[in-house]
Amino acid sequence: MVAVSGFFPPRAWDHSVVPSLTSAGYRVVTFSHRGMPPSHVSRGGYTIEQLADDCVGLMLSLGFSKFFALGASMGGLIVQRMLLSNPDPVIAAACINGMGNYSAAGRILVEANFELCRLEETPAALHRLISYMGVQCPQYKENPEFYNKMIGAMTKEGLPPLQGRIGLSGALVHWGQTDHMAEIADISVPCLALGSVHDHIFPSSLILEYSRLAEAIVYHELCKSPHIFFLEAQEALAPVLDFFSGQLKEA
Numbered sequence: 001m002v003a004v005s006g007f008f009p010p011r012a013w014d015h016s017v018v019p020s021l022t023s024a025g026y027r028v029v030t031f032s033h034r035g036m037p038p039s040h041v042s043r044g045g046y047t048i049e050q051l052a053d054d055c056v057g058l059m060l061s062l063g064f065s066k067f068f069a070l071g072a073s074m075g076g077l078i079v080q081r082m083l084l085s086n087p088d089p090v091i092a093a094a095c096i097n098g099m100g101n102y103s104a105a106g107r108i109l110v111e112a113n114f115e116l117c118r119l120e121e122t123p124a125a126l127h128r129l130i131s132y133m134g135v136q137c138p139q140y141k142e143n144p145e146f147y148n149k150m151i152g153a154m155t156k157e158g159l160p161p162l163q164g165r166i167g168l169s170g171a172l173v174h175w176g177q178t179d180h181m182a183e184i185a186d187i188s189v190p191c192l193a194l195g196s197v198h199d200h201i202f203p204s205s206l207i208l209e210y211s212r213l214a215e216a217i218v219y220h221e222l223c224k225s226p227h228i229f230f231l232e233a234q235e236a237l238a239p240v241l242d243f244f245s246g247q248l249k250e251a
Helices: 017-023 048-061 074-085 104-117 123-134 144-157 162-175 182-186 204-211 229-250
Strands: 002-004 067-072 090-096 191-196 217-222
Touching: 002 017, 002 048, 002 074, 017 229, 048 074, 048 162, 067 074, 067 229, 074 090, 074 162, 074 182, 090 229, 104 162, 191 204, 191 229, 204 217, 217 229
Parallel strands: 002 067, 067 090, 090 191, 191 217
Antiparallel strands: none
């Protein structure tokens, strides 16, 4: 299985997500996107399409001709693009809090994130912004102690360097400049789409709407998870593992 992270490095998944997947019997590949050290930090604009090609190319180069794909947030968009541009290697997929178009509020936040990323001296402000964006559910946003802990954890994991931040945040802005709703109907690989009632970037109502566009997509609603889903990893991973297990049995 390839686990595709979002804007933050995949190390953020190491404590809750990866152990759950490996204990279920999966061999899990995580990786840093272009722009995230130790991967190459190149100048110029990135696109979600490039990041999807990177992911498929990596898995094939590692010798995996068939694999499951799990993506969250920006990683969900990357998995969506994989299902459309290079679906053959993917046995089944899951997109958590990341599919289709942003909400109106989500688009504003993505554009603001890009503007912050272009400022060389604002990583601390960027950590606070993204942390708050991702923790919009009652059990977290009403708990100052947890929120401070969350910011500390994100700061510890670190953001990409300047050019990487610009490239990755620019890829998110570029994605938002095109309507991706119609293309979802072309997804034919079995895909579980998970949406959180507390996510204001990809609201569950939008994810549900997208899931109705293709027979291959199954919807599952998350009731406790914020946008940064690994804070409530088991709520999301339990249905993902059930879905993947079902696809193996059908195969």
